[in-house]
Amino acid sequence: MRVGLFVPCYVDAFEPEVGIATLELLERLGCTVEYPFDQTCCGQPMTNTGCHAEAAATEALFVKNFSGFDYVVAPSGSCVHQVREHLTAIPQTDAVRHVRASTYELVEFLHDVLKVEALPWANFPHKVAYHTNCNALRGIHHARPTELVKPYYSKPLDLLRLVKGVELVDLARPDECCGFGGTFSVFEPAVSAKMGYDKVADQNRAGAEYVVSADSSCLMHQKGCAERLGLPLKYIHIAQVLNGAAA
Amino acid sequence: MSVEDLNPREREGVIHPEVRARSDESERSQDGGRLQHAEAASKPIRAPKVREPQPRGAKTRGDRPINQAEAAERFLAAPLHQAAHDERLWDLRKKRDASAHGIPEWEELRELASQIKTHTLSHLDRYLEQFEAAAKANGVHVHWAKDGADHNRIVLEILRSHGAKTLVKSKSMLTEECGFRHHMAANGIEVIETDLGERIQQLDNEEPSHVVAPAVHKTRMDVAEVFAKTLGTDPDNDDAHYLAESQRETTRPYILKADAGMTGCNFAIAETGSVVTCTNEGNADLSGNVPPLQIHSIGIEKIIPKVEHLGVFIRLLSRSALGSPITQYTSHFRAPRKGTEMHMVLVDNGRSERLGMEEFWTSLKCIRCGACMNTCPVYRRSGGLSYGATYSGPIGLIIDPTFNKRKYSTLPFSSTMNGSCTNVCPVKINIHEQIFAWRKVLVEEHQIPALKQGMMKAAGAVLSRPAAYRAAIGAADSALKVLPRFAVYNPLNTWGKKREMPEAPRQTFHAWYKQNRMKDTGR
Amino acid sequence: MSARDAILTGIRRNRPTGDFPLPEVPLFTPLVGDDLVAEFGERLKRMGGRVAEPGTDDVFAGVRERLDAATVIASAVPELTGNRDLRSVRYPQEVEDVDVALVRAVFGIAETGSVLFTEGQLIVNAVAYLAQHLVVLLDPADIVPNVQAAYRRPEFGRSAYAVLHTGPSATADIEGVLIHGAQGVRSLTVLMLPRSA
Numbered sequence: 001m002r003v004g005l006f007v008p009c010y011v012d013a014f015e016p017e018v019g020i021a022t023l024e025l026l027e028r029l030g031c032t033v034e035y036p037f038d039q040t041c042c043g044q045p046m047t048n049t050g051c052h053a054e055a056a057a058t059e060a061l062f063v064k065n066f067s068g069f070d071y072v073v074a075p076s077g078s079c080v081h082q083v084r085e086h087l088t089a090i091p092q093t094d095a096v097r098h099v100r101a102s103t104y105e106l107v108e109f110l111h112d113v114l115k116v117e118a119l120p121w122a123n124f125p126h127k128v129a130y131h132t133n134c135n136a137l138r139g140i141h142h143a144r145p146t147e148l149v150k151p152y153y154s155k156p157l158d159l160l161r162l163v164k165g166v167e168l169v170d171l172a173r174p175d176e177c178c179g180f181g182g183t184f185s186v187f188e189p190a191v192s193a194k195m196g197y198d199k200v201a202d203q204n205r206a207g208a209e210y211v212v213s214a215d216s217s218c219l220m221h222q223k224g225c226a227e228r229l230g231l232p233l234k235y236i237h238i239a240q241v242l243n244g245a246a247a
Numbered sequence: 248m249s250v251e252d253l254n255p256r257e258r259e260g261v262i263h264p265e266v267r268a269r270s271d272e273s274e275r276s277q278d279g280g281r282l283q284h285a286e287a288a289s290k291p292i293r294a295p296k297v298r299e300p301q302p303r304g305a306k307t308r309g310d311r312p313i314n315q316a317e318a319a320e321r322f323l324a325a326p327l328h329q330a331a332h333d334e335r336l337w338d339l340r341k342k343r344d345a346s347a348h349g350i351p352e353w354e355e356l357r358e359l360a361s362q363i364k365t366h367t368l369s370h371l372d373r374y375l376e377q378f379e380a381a382a383k384a385n386g387v388h389v390h391w392a393k394d395g396a397d398h399n400r401i402v403l404e405i406l407r408s409h410g411a412k413t414l415v416k417s418k419s420m421l422t423e424e425c426g427f428r429h430h431m432a433a434n435g436i437e438v439i440e441t442d443l444g445e446r447i448q449q450l451d452n453e454e455p456s457h458v459v460a461p462a463v464h465k466t467r468m469d470v471a472e473v474f475a476k477t478l479g480t481d482p483d484n485d486d487a488h489y490l491a492e493s494q495r496e497t498t499r500p501y502i503l504k505a506d507a508g509m510t511g512c513n514f515a516i517a518e519t520g521s522v523v524t525c526t527n528e529g530n531a532d533l534s535g536n537v538p539p540l541q542i543h544s545i546g547i548e549k550i551i552p553k554v555e556h557l558g559v560f561i562r563l564l565s566r567s568a569l570g571s572p573i574t575q576y577t578s579h580f581r582a583p584r585k586g587t588e589m590h591m592v593l594v595d596n597g598r599s600e601r602l603g604m605e606e607f608w609t610s611l612k613c614i615r616c617g618a619c620m621n622t623c624p625v626y627r628r629s630g631g632l633s634y635g636a637t638y639s640g641p642i643g644l645i646i647d648p649t650f651n652k653r654k655y656s657t658l659p660f661s662s663t664m665n666g667s668c669t670n671v672c673p674v675k676i677n678i679h680e681q682i683f684a685w686r687k688v689l690v691e692e693h694q695i696p697a698l699k700q701g702m703m704k705a706a707g708a709v710l711s712r713p714a715a716y717r718a719a720i721g722a723a724d725s726a727l728k729v730l731p732r733f734a735v736y737n738p739l740n741t742w743g744k745k746r747e748m749p750e751a752p753r754q755t756f757h758a759w760y761k762q763n764r765m766k767d768t769g770r
Numbered sequence: 771m772s773a774r775d776a777i778l779t780g781i782r783r784n785r786p787t788g789d790f791p792l793p794e795v796p797l798f799t800p801l802v803g804d805d806l807v808a809e810f811g812e813r814l815k816r817m818g819g820r821v822a823e824p825g826t827d828d829v830f831a832g833v834r835e836r837l838d839a840a841t842v843i844a845s846a847v848p849e850l851t852g853n854r855d856l857r858s859v860r861y862p863q864e865v866e867d868v869d870v871a872l873v874r875a876v877f878g879i880a881e882t883g884s885v886l887f888t889e890g891q892l893i894v895n896a897v898a899y900l901a902q903h904l905v906v907l908l909d910p911a912d913i914v915p916n917v918q919a920a921y922r923r924p925e926f927g928r929s930a931y932a933v934l935h936t937g938p939s940a941t942a943d944i945e946g947v948l949i950h951g952a953q954g955v956r957s958l959t960v961l962m963l964p965r966s967a
Contacts, residue, residue, distance in 0.1 A: 009710070012756045013720055014749045019756035035760050038713040045710075048664065050686025050695065051703035057711030086683070138666035138679075146344060147622070147670035149353035173337065177624045181663030186742060187699070188661060190320040193745030194628050195663075198333075224746030335946050352798050359793050366790040372781045385930075391774040443952055444943035460943060467945050487947035495953060502953075503863045519927045529899045529939040529954025536895040536931070537862045547777065554926045555795055558918035571817065573882040573917070573936050576954070582930035584895065595777045603784025 003031045004069035006062075006103070008079045008216070009041045015216045021243040022075045022106055028121070028243070029114055033073075036065040042074075044082040047089070048182045056089040063090070063099045071113065072103040075239045077136025077215050078182070080105040085139060105140055106239055107214045111155040118162060121244040125165030128241075129208035130156060131199075131222065132175050133215035142214070146175050156214055156238060163241055169206040173199075180221035196225035204231045214238045294468065294485070299327045301469045304453070304632025310654045312694075315661045318633035319625075322464075332464055333627040336457075340621045342570025343671065350562070359559045361675035364612035367517075367550055368602065374517040374550045375593065381520030382591055385582040392594045395425030402427070402509070402542060403434055405590050409540050411436070411506030415498075417524065417531035418442040419511025420458055420615055421546045423637045424596055424650075439501040441530035443494055450477040456631030456639065459568045459617035464630045508534035510580070512545040513614065514560060515591075518553045521581040522591060525564055525574040532578050542590045543580060548598050548611040560614060563673035567618040601649045606684045610645050612674040619668035619678055625661055634658060641668035645681040648689070656694035659685035720755065797922075800915035806880040807910045807962060814883030817937035818950055819958045833870075833905050833959050840869035840903075846893045847874050847907055849963065862896035871901035871955075874965070875908045876925055881916040884936040885960065888929035895931055899954040904938070906960045 003026055007019040026033045042062055046055035062083070066072045074080050083103040090096060110116045136142040136156075143154035160166050179185065179195025200222050203211050211233055213219050219235040226233045236245065302325040305318035323329050347353045367374055379389050388405075392398035398421075406414065414436060416422070428449065431438045440449040444461035448454065451473045455461030462470065467485045475482035480493045510531040514523040522543040524531040535541050551560065565574045583589035602608050620626045620640030631639035636647040636655055644662055647655035659682045668678040689695055709715050742748065754762070771779070802809035811821040822832020830837060830850060837843060843852035844865055850872055859865060873892055875885035885906050892898055914920050925932050939954030950956050 007756045009716075009720075014752060016752050016754060016756035016759050020759060023760075035764070037757075037760075037765075040713055040716045041710040043707075043710070046703045046707050048683070048686070049660075049699065049703050050688075050690035051700060051707070052687055052690070054700075054703045054707035056707075058707055061711050061713070134663065134665035134667075138670060145667070145670055147347075147667060149347050149350065175667075177663045177665035177667070179624065179663060181665070184660070184663045188316045188319065188625075189742070189745050190316065190323050191625050191628050191661075192663075194323050194329075195624050196746065198628075220749050221746065224742070224749065227747035228745065331945065338946065350801065359795060362790070362793045363795075365786075366792040369786045369788065369790045371785065372778045375778065375781070391772070391777055393773045393776055397773055441953055442943070443941045447943070462943055465944075467947075470944055487944040488949055490944055491941060491949045491952060495951065498953065499866070503866055516926075521926070527940045527942075528952035530952070532933060533896070533899045533953055536899065539861075547781075552792060555918075555921050557926075558921040559795055561921075562917050569942075572813065573817075573884055573934065575817065575936050575938065575940050577884070577934040577936075579926055579929070579932040581926075581932070584889070584930065593777070595773075595780070599777055599780035599784055602781060602786065605786075608784075608786055 001031050002070050003033045004066045004072045005033050005035045006039060006042070006066065006072055006074035006079065007035070008074060008076045010220065011075060011216045014220060015237065018075050018216055018237040018239050021237065021239040021245065022073070025239055025243040026073065029110070029116060034069070039065045042079045042082045043087065043089070044079060045183055047082060047086050052089040059087050059090050062087070063096050066099050066103070067095045070102065071109065072099060073106055073109045074103070075106045075214065075237060076217070077105050077133040077140055077142065078217060081135035081139035105136060105214065107136070107142060107156045107159060108140060110159060110242070116159065116162070119242055122163040122242055123165050123244065123246070124163050124241050126209045127167045127169050127207055128160070129169050129171055129203040129206055129211050130160065131178065131211050131213035131218055132156070133213060133218050134177050136214050137175055159238070159242060160212065169208050171202050171206050173202055178218050178222055180218050182217070185221060192221075193225060196221050197229060200226040200229060200231055200233060203233055208233060210234045210236055212236055212238050212241055295327060298468055299325050301325070301465055302328060302630065304456070304630070305635030307635045310651060312657045313635035313654060315629065315633050315635070315657055318635070319629035319661070322630040322633055323628060328464065328466060328630070329628060331466055332630060335463060336621045336627045339569060340618070340671070343567055343618055343621065346566040346570040346572065350566070356559055356563055357673055357675050360563055360673055361612060363551060363556050363559060364674050365609065367552060368548065368608065368611050371547065371550065371602065374552060375547060377517040378515055378520055378550055379593070381518065385520050386589070387520065387582065388588065388590045390590060390592045392592050392596070394596045395594075398425045398544065398592055398594045398596070399427055399430040401592055402544075403431070403436070405540070405542060406436055406507055409506065409588075411540060413437040413439065413501065413505045414507045414509055415439045415441050415502050415505040415534050415538065416509035417511065417526060417534045418445045418455070418461065419509075419544055420637065421511055421544050421594055422509070423455060425594070439498065439505070441498055441502065441534060442526070442528060443491060446494055446498065447473060450474070454632065454637070457617055457620055458615045458638070464632060502533050502537055505538040507540040507542060508538040509542045509544065510534050512543055512549050513564070514551050514557060515545050515549045516554055516557070517550055519581055521579045523557065524578045524580070525561070525576070526578070527575045529576050532576055535578070535580055536584070539587045541580070541583070541587065542592065544592050544594060546598060547593050547595055564614055564616050567671065567673040568616040597649055604649070607645060607649065607681055609676055610642070610681060612676050613642055613646070614674055616673055618671040618673065622667045622671045624665065625663065629661070634661070641678045641682070642676070645678060645685060648685055652689070652692065652694055656689050659689065717757070795918065797918050798916065800881065802880040802915055806913040806915060809880040810878050810883055810913050813881065814937060814960060817883050818940055819883060819937035819960060822959050822961045824961060824963050829963055830961070832961060836870055836903060836905070836959070842868045843870050843872070844868045844897050844901065845872040846891060846897070847872050849907065849966070856893040856897060859894045862894055862900070865894055865897045866900045868897055868901040870903045870905060871897045872905045872907065873898060875906050875912065875960075877912040877914055877920070877923065878908050878960070879917060879920045879934070880913050882936055884934040886920070886925060886932060886934050888925055889931045890929065898933070898935070899939070902956055904935070904955040904958045906935070906958065907963045908960050909965045910962050911964065
């Protein structure tokens with residue numbers, strides 16, 4: 001199985017350990033992983049701002065980089081959501097359609113494709129609040145959102161249950177958006193930050209030591225908010241926890 | 248429960264409510280416990296030593312784009328108001344969840360509601376004609392209004408032909424759209440809103456901030472101030488019961504003497520020609536049953552084919568809005584009372600135009616329950632008035648630009664597109680996808696600031712060229728001192744004002760990969 | 771062109787194309803148990819209403835205190851004679867001083883605790899709102915299980931006015947504090963009393 005690894009720009013720049021953990025974890029689970037060296041971004045910042053024309057060249061580059069793989073895997077729900085649902089600024093050739101259909105977010109790839117049932121190396125003896133990225137939750141269906149009257153399921157929590165020592169804590173508002181919202185965090189900073197403050201306060205009240213998420217962008221925003229408020233919370237990507245990070 | 252039973256912290260906080268006398272049976276269920284329906288589980292706010300003035304809404308200047316972010320920031324600067332607003336509406340969202348999860352067929356009901364609405368909208372001409380014929384056969388006068396001005400002119404004519412000078416009305420978002428009250432005031436007609444929240448807003452000369460709870464952004468202290476000024480209540484008494492009772496006592500004389508009554512319309516039934524209103528106060532029934540002349544204003548998208556379809560919508564509406572199984576009053580007005588006149592005004596005001604917008608016509612399915620507002624994390628922290636439009640929150644973001652693309656061009660950007668609105672919508676409008684689609688339309692039509700588009704163009708140029716990208720984030724693949732591109736391009740550094748900057752790692756993943764995994768490849 | 775024609779022409783021009791069939795609406799399995807009277811009462815209580823059982827000697831025992839305290843009683847039911855004759859009322863404003871109004875419900879809904887009135891039961895529609903308190907007679911045999919079943923009833927297509935009351939007038943518009951008697955009646959009591967043959 002040839003897997004192309006997509007490391008989103010902000011992971012590349014700020015959380016290289018997340019990229020490394022994703023790579024190592026996939027290899028541990030028997031995948032042949034390649035990292036196309038000329039990759040940059042999925043086009044989401046432009047697309048989400050409505051600037052589709054401005055995203056076209058970036059989208060074309062993404063497809064060029066990731067053609068020819070069985071799967072493309074990225075440790076980010078929002079980037080995968082962009083590729084799957086919104087990579088539409090360029091003509092939809094067979095190559096484009098293939099890349100879009102075969103791009104997976106890490107958690108769903110582990111859960112649905114590799115069907116991982118054991119992670120014997122993983123041990124994370126901490127109180128954990130899980131943060132569900134909104135695109136991962138409602139866009140690529142990681143879990144049953146609280147709004148819907150459907151049977152409960154959660155792919156990320158299924159995986160975290162395979163990790164020894166994890167003690168999950170409950171949030172008062174489990175799947176309320178944390179306010180990152182991509183360019184929203186820049187163009188509407190006051191509301192974005194307030195949402196972040198409320199989110200981290202909820203995590204703190206729940207007694208979490210660590211906040212785990214499948215999306216580094218939310219984590220980066222929340223970490224910035226928690227530090228500003230002086231809360232003792234630590235933030236870590238699920239790839240690192242599943243890969244056996246001791247924290 | 249009496250005051251003594253409260254824990255000391257609550258007691259000293261002067262906060263109102265649980266402090267009703269035991270004998271007030273209207274607040275008790277039969278077993279003596281407090282009633283929960285429609286009541287907030289959120290604690291009433293504690294009276295501060297210095298009153299926090301109510302933050303006002305967006306500053307509107309003609310067609311200039313609304314600065315929602317600016318108004319939101321002022322709302323956030325009033326922490327008491329913001330926290331009360333957020334908690335109250337989140338509580339409604341939780342009640343909605345509890346209520347929905349009690350109905351096994353909930354998702355099926357949403358699907359049915361959506362299908363009934365899409366069917367009706369795609370045959371709207373036929374159903375409107377059927378409705379008109381049925382209403383006429385019932386002895387109702389039916390009028391058609393192209394827009395808000397047309398609506399106001401028609402109603403004024405009806406009133407003048409009856410020599411009517413005062414009109415009591417129940418809440419209607421449509422009449423807000425039409426600027427009805429202002430128009431009537433300018434023409435010497437006294438209009439009295441009879442919904443408590445709407446009356447508060449009328450007396451404060453403010454638009455409603457929420458489609459179901461018009462004054463939800465106000466504290467009881469704000470209401471006390473408004474009532475003291477306008478109704479002559481005791482300015483030092485901010486007890487909600489006292490305030491509500493004062494409103495009842497001062498409104499009733501208007502209801503009794505009004506020359507005409509008006510209601511909006513939640514559902515209009517094509518097969519019977521009926522108008523259905525859903526209220527909790529019974530004020531639509533007073534407006535429709537007391538004055539000798541009754542007028543119902545109906546948005547043309549409110550039509551549903553048959554009575555039996557109400558079974559679907561009524562089960563969804565109040566559960567979505569407040570979490571209660573039904574509103575206290577569900578009223579079906581079909582024909583005039585003996586010796587009185589009944590008029591129905593069918594209003595377009597942009598709806599037939601919206602019907603032709605391929606990506607946006609399904610927003611006409613909306614039944615105005617407010618669930619999308621209650622769940623919206625941005626709305627709860629900004630207040631409905633920050634949107635500077637008749638419709639606020641998620642549904643407002645996708646409806647308002649159809650009224651004025653320039654003025655409301657900024658609104659679709661006041662969202663994180665988290666999608667919760669879409670999931671709570673009882674008629675399954677894909678709200679967050681329409682927000683996304685609106686952004687594209689507004690960019691294509693040059694309705695977003697040049698600076699913003701310029702930033703995106705520059706970002707796109709860099710992100711599509713690997714060499715340029717690598718150069719931009721660090722010449723030697725070394726640690727970054729900058730934020731991701733979209734943040735860096737913002738000259739204001741709005742990130743760092745509110746949040747700590749992420750620490751720059753020693754090296755990027757890219758550099759790590761090159762160093763650790765590409766030694767042998769010769770690249 | 772008249773506004774009517776302009777609107778209809780606009781709709782026809784812009785009507786969404788595609789197949790959007792009108793779905794069948796099932797009756798759905800009632801969410802309530804077999805004891806509709808108990809279910810009705812339970813739900814009415816949650817909506818702020820009260821259920822009173824008829825007494826053995828005095829069918830109005832459950833609301834006797836209310837009736838005794840009232841100065842003006844308007845009865846639209848043969849079971850009790852009030853002191854304000856609704857049939858002789860010319861203008862709705864005349865009933866504004868009514869303390870207690872008595873009305874028989876056409877039917878009740880167990881799912882919600884609602885009762886239905888039409889102009890036939892109310893005689894003067896406004897009395898159900900202008901009165902301070904409302905006492906409703908409901909035949910236990912007249913309770914339908916759910917809202918779907920209620921909307922298969924013929925009253926909605928026949929009556930000039932049909933209204934479902936679920937508890938008394940209520941508002942939570944000020945800080946979410948629940949208040950009864952916002953504009954309409956301050957209390958609603960349902961007396962389970964079979965229709966007299």
